[in-house]
Amino acid sequence: MKPSLIISAGTCGLARGADEIIKAAKDYQQKRGLKKAFNIKVTGCHGLCQAEPNVLIVLNGKKIFYQQLKPENVADIIEKTLRKGKIIDDFLWFDSKTQRRYVDIDEIPFYKKQNRILLGNNLCIEPKFIDDYVKIGGYSAIKKVINDYTPIDVINIIKGAGLRGRGGAGFPTGRKWELCREEKTNTRYIICNADEGDPGAYMDRSLLEGNPHSVIEGMIIGGYAIDATEGIIYVRNEYPLAVKNVGIALEQAHKKGFLGKSILNSKFTFDIRIVRGAGAFVCGEETALLASVEGKAGRPRPRPPYPAEKGLWSKPTNINNVETWANVPQIILKGPEWFFSIGTKTSKGTKIFSVVGKINNTGLVEVPMGITLKEIIYDIGGGIPGGKKFKAVQTGGPSGGCIPEDLIDLPIDYESLTEAGSMMGSGGMIVMDEDTCMVDVARYFLNFTQQESCGKCPSCRLGTKQMVEILDRITEGEGREGDIELLEEVGKNVKLSSLCGLGQTAPNPALTTIRYFKNEYEAHIQKKQCPARVCKTLTSYVIDPDLCGGCTVCAKNCPSNAIIGEPKKVHTVDQSKCIKCGICITVCPDKFRAVKKMSPVVR
Amino acid sequence: MVKKIDSILIKYRYQSSNIIQILQDVQAAYNYLPREALRYISQRLKIPLSKIYSIATFFSAFSLNPRGKHLITVCMGTACHVRGAAIILNEFERRLDIKPGKTTNDMNYSLETVNCLGCCAIGPIVVFDGKYMGEFKLKDVSRVLERQA
Numbered sequence: 001m002k003p004s005l006i007i008s009a010g011t012c013g014l015a016r017g018a019d020e021i022i023k024a025a026k027d028y029q030q031k032r033g034l035k036k037a038f039n040i041k042v043t044g045c046h047g048l049c050q051a052e053p054n055v056l057i058v059l060n061g062k063k064i065f066y067q068q069l070k071p072e073n074v075a076d077i078i079e080k081t082l083r084k085g086k087i088i089d090d091f092l093w094f095d096s097k098t099q100r101r102y103v104d105i106d107e108i109p110f111y112k113k114q115n116r117i118l119l120g121n122n123l124c125i126e127p128k129f130i131d132d133y134v135k136i137g138g139y140s141a142i143k144k145v146i147n148d149y150t151p152i153d154v155i156n157i158i159k160g161a162g163l164r165g166r167g168g169a170g171f172p173t174g175r176k177w178e179l180c181r182e183e184k185t186n187t188r189y190i191i192c193n194a195d196e197g198d199p200g201a202y203m204d205r206s207l208l209e210g211n212p213h214s215v216i217e218g219m220i221i222g223g224y225a226i227d228a229t230e231g232i233i234y235v236r237n238e239y240p241l242a243v244k245n246v247g248i249a250l251e252q253a254h255k256k257g258f259l260g261k262s263i264l265n266s267k268f269t270f271d272i273r274i275v276r277g278a279g280a281f282v283c284g285e286e287t288a289l290l291a292s293v294e295g296k297a298g299r300p301r302p303r304p305p306y307p308a309e310k311g312l313w314s315k316p317t318n319i320n321n322v323e324t325w326a327n328v329p330q331i332i333l334k335g336p337e338w339f340f341s342i343g344t345k346t347s348k349g350t351k352i353f354s355v356v357g358k359i360n361n362t363g364l365v366e367v368p369m370g371i372t373l374k375e376i377i378y379d380i381g382g383g384i385p386g387g388k389k390f391k392a393v394q395t396g397g398p399s400g401g402c403i404p405e406d407l408i409d410l411p412i413d414y415e416s417l418t419e420a421g422s423m424m425g426s427g428g429m430i431v432m433d434e435d436t437c438m439v440d441v442a443r444y445f446l447n448f449t450q451q452e453s454c455g456k457c458p459s460c461r462l463g464t465k466q467m468v469e470i471l472d473r474i475t476e477g478e479g480r481e482g483d484i485e486l487l488e489e490v491g492k493n494v495k496l497s498s499l500c501g502l503g504q505t506a507p508n509p510a511l512t513t514i515r516y517f518k519n520e521y522e523a524h525i526q527k528k529q530c531p532a533r534v535c536k537t538l539t540s541y542v543i544d545p546d547l548c549g550g551c552t553v554c555a556k557n558c559p560s561n562a563i564i565g566e567p568k569k570v571h572t573v574d575q576s577k578c579i580k581c582g583i584c585i586t587v588c589p590d591k592f593r594a595v596k597k598m599s600p601v602v603r
Numbered sequence: 604m605v606k607k608i609d610s611i612l613i614k615y616r617y618q619s620s621n622i623i624q625i626l627q628d629v630q631a632a633y634n635y636l637p638r639e640a641l642r643y644i645s646q647r648l649k650i651p652l653s654k655i656y657s658i659a660t661f662f663s664a665f666s667l668n669p670r671g672k673h674l675i676t677v678c679m680g681t682a683c684h685v686r687g688a689a690i691i692l693n694e695f696e697r698r699l700d701i702k703p704g705k706t707t708n709d710m711n712y713s714l715e716t717v718n719c720l721g722c723c724a725i726g727p728i729v730v731f732d733g734k735y736m737g738e739f740k741l742k743d744v745s746r747v748l749e750r751q752a
Contacts, residue, residue, distance in 0.1 A: 012722040015735030049724025199680035202721030237627065237664055238720060278623050278662035281718060295620040297661035354723060356682040362724035394681065430681045430723075444684050448718070454661075559697065581697065582690050586741045 003038040003082050006056040006123060010045025010209050011241050017070070018053040024071040028078055038082050044122040044210015044245075047364040048110055051093060056105060056123060057081055065105040066091035096360045097382045113380050115342070115350050116366045118326045119203075122210035127245045130252040133213040139258050141329035142220050146266045154225040155181065158328065160336035162348035167193055167284075167321030168396065168425040169501070170347070170414040176318060179308040181226045183316035190223045190231040190272075191312070191319040195289060197236065197281040198397030199448070201428035203352035203364055204322035208235065208242035211326070212249035216272060218325030220258060221332060223270040226318050231272040234289055237279065246274055281398075281452035285500045286319045288454065299454045300500035321426070323352060343369035347413035351427055355381050358388065358433040367412075374408045377431060388433040392516070396425030398445045398452075399505030401512025402438060421512040423505070437534035438517040439524050443471035445509035449502060460503030463494035467510055475535040479525035484514055533597040536580050540602040543584075545570045547594035554584040554595065575602060607632060608643055619648045622658060626665060635666040671706040671713040675747075676730040680719030683726035687741075691727055692716065694744045712748075 005025060009018045025040050046054055051067030058064075059082065066077060069091060080086040092101040093108050102108045125132040133139070145154055159174030180188060192215060196204040207215060219231045235243055250272055253259045261269045275293050282288045283298040290312050292298035311317020327349060331339045339349050347369035353376065355365050360382035367376065373393060377383065384390050392402040401422035403410065410416055414424050432441065450464035467490055470483050491507030498504050514521060523529045530538040543554070543563075548570045555563040555571060562578040565571030571594075573584070585595045611628045615621035622644075629640050636659055645652040659665045677683075677692045692703065695714055699707050706713040722728050725737030731747055 011720070011735070012725050012737070015722055015725060015728070015737045049722075052725070196721065197718065199684075199719035200682050200723050202719075202723060205721040238717060276624060276627060277664075278627060279664035279718075280662050292623060293620075295622040295658075297658050299661075356723035356726070357685050397681075428681070428723075430685065432685060436685050441685070444681070452718075579697075581694060581741075582687075583694075583741055 001058075002036075003060075004041055004056075004058040005038055005077070005082060006041045006043055006058065008044070008046040008052065008054050008056075009042045010206055011239070012049050013045055013052045013054070014241070016052040020071040021053050021055065021069055021074060024074040025078070028074055034078070038078070041126050042128075043125060044127055045206045045364070046123060047116070047119055047206070047366075048093075048108075048361060049363045050361050059085060062103070063105045064103055065093055065108060067093050095382060096385075097378065110361045110363065110365075110380055110382065113371075113375060114366050115368050117330060117350050118207065118211075118214070118323065119352060119364060119366045121214065122206065125211055125213075127210055127212055128248055130213060130249065130256060133211070134256075137333060138213050138329070139217055139253075139256070141332035142217055142224070142258060143264060145221050145224055145332055146264050146268060151181065151225045151227060154221060154332070157336050158225070158331060161331045161339035162336075162343075163324065163327055163331060163339065164347065164414065165321060166323035166327070166351065166427070168399070168423060170424060173320060173324055176308060176320070177222065177225050179306070180316045180318040183309055185316055187313075187315045188226050188228040189312045189315060189317040190219050190226070190228045190270075191289070191293075191317060192219055192231065192233040192322060192325050193284065193286065193289060193319050194233055194235040194239075194242070194322045195277045195284040196239075196322070196426060197284045197452075198399075198426045198428050200356055200394075200430045201354050201397060201426040203354055203427055205239050205242050206352075206364055207322050207326050208239070209245050212242075212246045213253065214326045214329060215322055216246075216249055216253055217258070218328035219272060220263070220270055221328050222318060222320065222325065224268055226316075228318070229269055229271070231270065232275050232293060232312075233272060234275050234277060234283075234293060237276040243274060243276060250274070280454075281448075282454045282500070282502050285502060287500070289319070290317065297454075299456050300502075302499055323427075344411065344413045346415055351412070351424070353427045353429045355429045355431065357394075357430040358384055358436065359431040360385050369413045370411045372409050372411050373403065376412075376429065377408070381431065384431070384433050388435060390431070391434055391436055392432045392438065394422075394430040394432065394441065394509070395428065396423035396505075396508070397428050398449045399423060399501065399508055400425045400428075401508045402432070402441065402516060403512075404516040421508065421515055423508070435532050435534070437475075437530050437532035438513040438520045439471065439475055439530070440532075440534045442510040442513045443468065443475055446471055446506065449506035453502065453506070457498045457500075457503055459494050459497040460499075460506060463490050463498075464503075464506050466490050467494070467507065471510065474521065474524045475530070476537040477524070477528045477535075479521075481525070483525060484518065484521050487511075488514060527600060529600045531599070533599045535599075538601060539580065539597050539599045540575055541573055541578060541580060541582070541584055542596055542598050542602055543571050543573055544594045544596055545572075547592050549589070549592045549594070551589060551592065553587050553589065557583050557587045559583065604637070604639060605643060608640055609647075612644070612647055617648060619650050622648070622650060622655065623662065626655075626659060630665060634670050635668055637669075638667075668706065669710070671710050673712050673732055674715065674730075675712060676715045676717050677703070678720045678722075678726065678728040678730070679716045680721075680723060680726065682723035683719075683728055686726045688727040690741060691729065691739055691744065694741055698744060698748055
């Protein structure tokens, strides 16, 4: 087989310069007339974001992973590795935990413990070419469905597999389809919820960018099962590359006869169009999403009736998340037993997590349900950078909560996370170290949900506002005795009396941080101290006289002239002038590192 | 303007249910939603102007005010937040002397925030006129502003 140079080019890869790598590789190949010597493939993201821009070189059955590349490295890669088979050590992945370099992608600890059923295909598919997807068995699931199964069979297969919704709530997918099918009507709709609004989660973006056909095929199968003729992919406008790639994919699927009238010469007709969101987090909630598709402001409505009964234009509608749809073709091809055998008693299959924040190997991780947090953070994620101490992991986005270190052996499934006060959510996993202030994190999320609250329910609109005000004053050193209890009380009421998932879960970040990190709240309120030295009002910048080299760099850069000192002499910060912008810390040369943060404040 | 708006309306077959997509295309063409454009759409699609206004103000992607020559977007996603996005936003606010969502008086810069761009691995992220800049540092603020000045 011809050697290949596979370039990871998702949004993050491109942001880090993958486009220049692609250009350099194509130019070099063109100029030297090497078109016959090797292929260049531009794929979606390879998952190990930390290593972007990265490439995979497939050569004589080996899969060599090169990372953090620059355009000027391309000539070497082509001449030495692709043409002569020589490995260039400098480009190999160095694992911070095992302290060694790896050649083969499958040997890298980050990949080794994963089970990349969905993401793995990103490596072999150029999303612009439908044939790449077809080559690895794509669209054979829909063929199998149309030739061998009745719609009821399909529903039973999905039920038998035990697939549950990957959007967060975990409703059994097969049952959802069944409910929608049971409604008596002529028109039903299929919707793919790609309004991935949880900050810190981007697996849906990666799937849509890198393997859009898997999602489209899942939707076609769903359409067949519930007897729908129209599908909609509701995708965030903040994901321009995903919108583009899905658009190309839909067009190609049409041309090949997988979409449109009489699909694969059967009686089944189904089409899909894209609807772009417009930056409202609440539209990830299904009834708000429906309102937005109908051209209204995205405000949720009470359920029941559920969308399966009365959805888009009051017709039965089946809404599933991107990752759920991507699982469907695989279940059809490999059988429900295969899927059922992966995972825990109640949660089957794999789940993709985006492991981000204070972690060495940031990236998208696809693991079987039931794996422990510890395995994800340490074995796959490579632990915390800079020798810092792990503090907590936040799961489930603004609806979720923070899980502390003593629960690190928690096996991850829908139920265990809920029990710990958090939730699966869409799979964002934000790792926090000792330098993260938990009160600030709670304030951050409450501020987020308060701004995104659509305003319909007073409990959510006003309750989250109250909670932000309390958290604001705690982080500003104005916290009062009784504030913690007040937060808990307001939080419980917001949960109980709000209509949709946003309000019902919005207090979680505050409630779980109080549950597990009450001492940090108390330090803020009683001692006016931010233990992580994050909260601005409670922190001072000071120069350590023993370390200061008197280089004057900080004084020159200080925007408020708060740093006093002559060359070669120790500098000091005039606290009355300091605006706490933090520039002094970033400009102080590494050989001194004299600027420190202190809390409580220095007067 | 009428011609341009008409071509957008034709693309969406004059269907009022496509209003959000229509507004997105108008915004892409003008950088904001001009008042006259909204009036015209309201007449052509027979949607009350108040309803269009409600949609335009509900969704954060829309702007009713003209935006500056350069658009600076600071990602405020969780991963960016724990890596110090707030300090970077503060610095842009201080240097440009505007709050997020506003435009400088000389119409040179608009400053905006976004909830998450899904590039969490390389946070904090700043997008300058569509170009993503990862691992953005405090000192990059002046670098970016001075380069454009």
